[in-house]
Amino acid sequence: MDWGKGSYEPTAADLLPAARELVTAANIRPGEHVVDVGAGTGNVALLAADLGARVTAVEPAARLREVIAETALDRDLTVVAGNAASIPLPDSSADVILSNFAVIFAPDPAAAIAELARVAKPASRILLTSWQPGVLSQLVGVILAAVREVTGGALGTPFKWHDPTALSELLDPHAFAVSGTTLELDIVAASAEDYWETRIAAHPLGIETLPLLEQAGRLDEVRKRVLQTIADDWITSTGQVRLKAQYLLATAVR
Template sequence: MMGRMVDWGAGRYETTAAELAPVAQVVVEHTGVGAGDDVVDVACGTGNAALLAAARGARVIGVDGAPRLLDVARERAAAEGVEIDLREGDLAALPVEDAAADIVVSVFGVIFAAVPIDALREIARILRPEAHAVITAWVPAGPIDAMLGAAGRVVARTSPKPPPKRFAWSDAAAVAGIAHDAGLELVSTDAAALPIRAASPEAYVDAGREHPMALAMRPALERAGTADEARAAMLAVLREANESPTAFLVHSPYVIHRLRRVG
C-alpha cells in the first residue's frame, strides 16, 4: 500500500490483506486478464491481485511504497511458483515505463493517493491506448465505516486540527471528472460488498490494533487517555451490526471502477 500519512509497512497489514483477498479475486476476474497480458498492480501490498494475475499467465509488475510488504509479496510469489516484478515506488511517480500495461489494477490502493488526479495521470501514462484500469474504493457506509467514524470522533475531541478531507472515490461522478482531466474515461462502476468475519466483534477490533492506520492513530488516543473509550465505541457499533448469532459477520460496501485510457 502507498500513503504519505501512514507507514504501511508498520504493524501487520497482512491480516487485512488476507481479509481483502476476495476483492482481489473479483477484480482480476473483472479484467479478464490472461496469458501474455502486461499487468501493473498499483499499491500491490502483499501481492493479492498481482499473484492472481501471474497465476493466469500474465507478466506482472507490482508497485508499492512499503518495502516490507514487497518482501512479503516476494515470499508469497516464491511459495506459489510465480514470477512478479516487484518495485518500490510512489503513486504519483510509478516506476513503470510509458504505455507498458494492457491492464492496471489497484485494490483499495490508489484511493490513498495524496493528490488523486496525479495518481490517475500516472495510471493513464502507463496504460497502452484504449487499455483499461480497474480500481476499487470503499463506500462511506456500512458497519466498518461506522466503526471507524466512532473511533474518529473520539480522536477528534482532542486533535488540534480536523482530519483532511478525503476525495470521494466511491462517487462515480467525482471519479469521472478527474479521470477525464487525467486522460481516462470512466467506463463503468459496479457495486459490491465484502463479507468480513471474525470469531467475535472483540476479536475483530483486537486484530485491527496492528493495522498501520490504527498504529498511526494510537499515540493520539494514548496521550489523551481515550484508547479504552475508542475501543468501546467501536465495539458498540460492531455488536449492533453483527449479522451472526455465534461469531462475527458484517458486509462492507465498495465499488469497482473500470476506466479506459483515452486515445
C-alpha cells in the same frame, strides 16, 4: 503511513475475495503487462500472474514488498518500490492497471490518476475498488474523529472514490470512460474483541493513530465505542462478527 507496520495480513485475507472479483473483471490475457498499485501482500499481483500475465507489483512498504517476493516463487512477477503518484515504470507500458483498496489512500487523487494514466498504454484499462459509505467508514470514523479532536486537525473533504461520476471527472481528461458496479464483501472475525485486536489495533492505521489516543487518555473510550457499535449491528447468534461491506468496482477503458 507505513503499511508495513503492525500486521496487515488479516486485512489482506479479508480483501482476497474482492481481489478475485477485480482480477476477473479485468479479463486479463496471457502475456499482458499488469501493474498492481498498492499491492499489499500481493493478492492481486499473484492472481494476475497465475493467469499468465507479466506482473509488476508496486508497493511502498518494504516489509510488504518482501512478503510478495517470498510468495512469488517462479511467477513472472516483479516487485518495485513506489506509490500511486510515483510509479517507476515507463510511459505507456501497462496493458492493465489494478488497485484493490489502495489508490483510494492517495493524498492527491488527481496526481495519482494522472500517474496511472501516464503508465497505461493508449489502449488499456484501469480497475479500482473503493469502499462505499457504510460499516467500515462508520467504525474508522469513530477513531478518526477522536484523533482529530486530540490533534486539532482539520476535517477536510475526502475524495469520493466510490462515486463513478467523481471518478469520471478525474479520468475523462486522460481519455478513459468509467463504469462501475457495487459489490458486497463479508468480513468475519471470531468476536468484537478479536476484530479490534486484529483489524484495528494491529492494523497499520491503528499503529499510527491509537498511541495518540492513549496519550490523550481517550483510547479506552474509543475502544468501547467501536466494540459497542459492532455489538449493536454486526454480531451473529454465535458471537461471531460478520460485517457486510459494500464497495465499488470501477472500470476505466480507453
